[in-house]
Amino acid sequence: MIEFDEKQKRMVLKLVYYGPALSGKTTNLLTLHDMLTRDGRGELMLLDTTEDRTIYFDLLPFFYVAPSGMKIKLKVYTVPGQVRHDATRKAVLQRADGVVFVADSHTAGMAINFESFDNLEKNLSMVGLSFERLPLVVQFNKRDLTDIVSEEDIIRTWGPTGLPVIMASALKGWGVRETFRRVLELTFDSLQVRYDLTARYGVDRDDFLEAILRTAEDAEELALS
Amino acid sequence: MNRAHSHIDFVIGAEKRIAEIISPAEIEPLLRSLVMAGPLYAAVLDENNLPICEQGTTDLLHTAQEFRHGLLVEGEPKGALVVSFDPDQTGPQESLSLLARAALQLIITNNLKRMLTTEIHTTVVKDSYEQLLEINRSLAESEKCYRELSLSLEQKVEQRTAELQKAYARMLQQEKLAAVGSLAAGMAHEINNPNGFVRCNLSTFDRYFQRMKAMIDNYQHLVASETPLSQLQQETEKNRRELKIDLIMKNTPEMLSQSIEGTDRIARIVADLKSFSHVDDLGESAADLNEELKRTLAVLEPQIPADTAVLSELRPLPPFICHAGLISQAFFNILQNALQSRREGLQVHISSACSDDGIDIVITDNGCGIAPENLSRVFDPFFTTRDVGSGTGMGLTVARELIRCAGGTVQISSREGSGTSVTIQLPLASKGR
Numbered sequence A: 001m002i003e004f005d006e007k008q009k010r011m012v013l014k015l016v017y018y019g020p021a022l023s024g025k026t027t028n029l030l031t032l033h034d035m036l037t038r039d040g041r042g043e044l045m046l047l048d049t050t051e052d053r054t055i056y057f058d059l060l061p062f063f064y065v066a067p068s069g070m071k072i073k074l075k076v077y078t079v080p081g082q083v084r085h086d087a088t089r090k091a092v093l094q095r096a097d098g099v100v101f102v103a104d105s106h107t108a109g110m111a112i113n114f115e116s117f118d119n120l121e122k123n124l125s126m127v128g129l130s131f132e133r134l135p136l137v138v139q140f141n142k143r144d145l146t147d148i149v150s151e152e153d154i155i156r157t158w159g160p161t162g163l164p165v166i167m168a169s170a171l172k173g174w175g176v177r178e179t180f181r182r183v184l185e186l187t188f189d190s191l192q193v194r195y196d197l198t199a200r201y202g203v204d205r206d207d208f209l210e211a212i213l214r215t216a217e218d219a220e221e222l223a224l225s
Numbered sequence B: 001m002n003r004a005h006s007h008i009d010f011v012i013g014a015e016k017r018i019a020e021i022i023s024p025a026e027i028e029p030l031l032r033s034l035v036m037a038g039p040l041y042a043a044v045l046d047e048n049n050l051p052i053c054e055q056g057t058t059d060l061l062h063t064a065q066e067f068r069h070g071l072l073v074e075g076e077p078k079g080a081l082v083v084s085f086d087p088d089q090t091g092p093q094e095s096l097s098l099l100a101r102a103a104l105q106l107i108i109t110n111n112l113k114r115m116l117t118t119e120i121h122t123t124v125v126k127d128s129y130e131q132l133l134e135i136n137r138s139l140a141e142s143e144k145c146y147r148e149l150s151l152s153l154e155q156k157v158e159q160r161t162a163e164l165q166k167a168y169a170r171m172l173q174q175e176k177l178a179a180v181g182s183l184a185a186g187m188a189h190e191i192n193n194p195n196g197f198v199r200c201n202l203s204t205f206d207r208y209f210q211r212m213k214a215m216i217d218n219y220q221h222l223v224a225s226e227t228p229l230s231q232l233q234q235e236t237e238k239n240r241r242e243l244k245i246d247l248i249m250k251n252t253p254e255m256l257s258q259s260i261e262g263t264d265r266i267a268r269i270v271a272d273l274k275s276f277s278h279v280d281d282l283g284e285s286a287a288d289l290n291e292e293l294k295r296t297l298a299v300l301e302p303q304i305p306a307d308t309a310v311l312s313e314l315r316p317l318p319p320f321i322c323h324a325g326l327i328s329q330a331f332f333n334i335l336q337n338a339l340q341s342r343r344e345g346l347q348v349h350i351s352s353a354c355s356d357d358g359i360d361i362v363i364t365d366n367g368c369g370i371a372p373e374n375l376s377r378v379f380d381p382f383f384t385t386r387d388v389g390s391g392t393g394m395g396l397t398v399a400r401e402l403i404r405c406a407g408g409t410v411q412i413s414s415r416e417g418s419g420t421s422v423t424i425q426l427p428l429a430s431k432g433r
Helices: A027-036 A081-093 A106-126 A151-161 A174-193 A197-201 A205-213 A217-225 B024-036 B093-224 B228-244 B245-277 B289-301 B323-340 B393-405
Strands: A004-007 A010-018 A058-065 A073-080 A098-104 A134-139 A165-167 B039-046 B049-056 B065-073 B076-085 B285-287 B307-313 B319-323 B347-354 B358-366 B409-415 B418-425
Touching: A004 B049, A010 A027, A010 A081, A010 A174, A027 A058, A027 A073, A027 A098, A027 A174, A058 A205, A081 A106, A081 B093, A098 A106, A098 A174, A134 A151, A134 A174, A151 A165, A165 A174, A174 A197, A174 A205, A217 B347, B024 B039, B024 B049, B065 B093, B076 B093, B093 B228, B093 B245, B093 B289, B093 B393, B245 B289, B285 B289, B285 B323, B289 B307, B289 B323, B289 B347, B289 B358, B319 B323, B323 B347, B323 B358, B323 B393, B323 B418, B393 B409
Parallel strands: A010 A073, A010 A098, A098 A134, A134 A165, B307 B347
Antiparallel strands: A004 A010, A058 A073, B039 B049, B039 B076, B065 B076, B285 B319, B347 B358, B358 B418, B409 B418
């Protein structure tokens, strides 16, 4: 958690999209940005890139204000996937409340996925986060491509980790919101245990999720009704 | 926890106040230009509505037309731009204020991006620098380790060299023992032979002595019992025949002289061995190398095949200062090779000569010779073409070592199938070391 000001009733959370280079972390954020309603989110901030590859990070902020007046700001980050930017990854990972691991479904990408996952595990311990306790969702991206590992193989390999695994195509837009929902749920549940958000701060789980995950179309309908 | 990762000053994503993102100096020119374009007053306010920077006059604000636009940080309203116009004034007032807001928003967003990249950059640089320091320290440590190692290396080399020399000396000693062993086997036979017949003669002589004693005892008994002379003669004659005294008288001189010759032979062999091994003189002395060659040949006598022709052509040599025992060991090894080079029809030629350069000793045989591919390896330790167990491969190695210790050199020339010639050159001037 980046910040929690109990007097100001303000909480700033951090979610991080982690994963190997070119697995589609930024695309996930772009899709979320396009898909979700403007109310309750800020603009996507893309820091300078080299040849379209993230070298710093991207940031998409979300805002939620509970009926109780409790404000929750959610900052969603990507990390640079290239091996050489390990120090940046580590810096962005600091104080994360939840992580989405975006894996590449390409058959050739399996070893690189594992390598990056190992790197996540190592960096989490380096910045003092518990791999066991941190909300973590695995997304297998690029399911729209042909040369990909089968879903059965993925479940067989990743199932034993006990982590939620979600199939997605960030480019086509499916699975992205579902991934985001899953990590939000886990993150909320984890905060609930620690801070008792609902009872103490009047933050309702469903309302929180609905507000942040509301699509632009839903918002239009809501406005009309 | 690794030391290199324990201090990171920035938390990526830490909330920033608008006053941290824009400075008054930065936005002052913009507000000043804005006010020049019409408004009475323009100000940028922070989260608590306190002005970060303001321009124009506040005198007429109560009647002024005010435009207020929120300024966003990461999409969150964090401050505001306030622009006030004279209500009587006409013109694109709202557009002007929106334009100013857009410009301010751009400054804020770009500043924020710059700050974020700076934070990342600083964090990464610091992290990398600390890692570098860490690497540097471990490198320095390993360098120190290597330096120490290199210092002790010389000592270690000396130590290992001493060990090697010791091992080599042990090896030479073993080779010497092996030579002594093979020598002893031959010698044993040589000594056993005369010893055998001397022992046999002595046994025979013991029986002879018993019979002679019996003869004398009988005679004394007859005399003591005052036996009549004729009977005495008769009895004595009978006794003499029975005890075969004639045979004893006939055989004994030859038997004794044969035995004396035998023991002399043993004595000579022992003397040869003693002089060959120089057990009595441990230091250096002036030696006649011709004598050494002869003695060596003498102790090798048992190993010389029956029909061998050994031709010695030894010219007078000046005394050579050396450990005579070691030199004769070298001769032994070389001569033994020559004697083993052929079973039948062997001819060994031994020559010695002295020139101004020193002493040359050449030992030539008409034996099996050495294959060209082996010629360069004959001095290598443990190189042997003999069957396993029958040659140590150390003979010539040791010979060359011993000659070298005496300051000399050994050279071998050979033609496979027709013989080998070994030339030993020993310098006269130097006693060699």
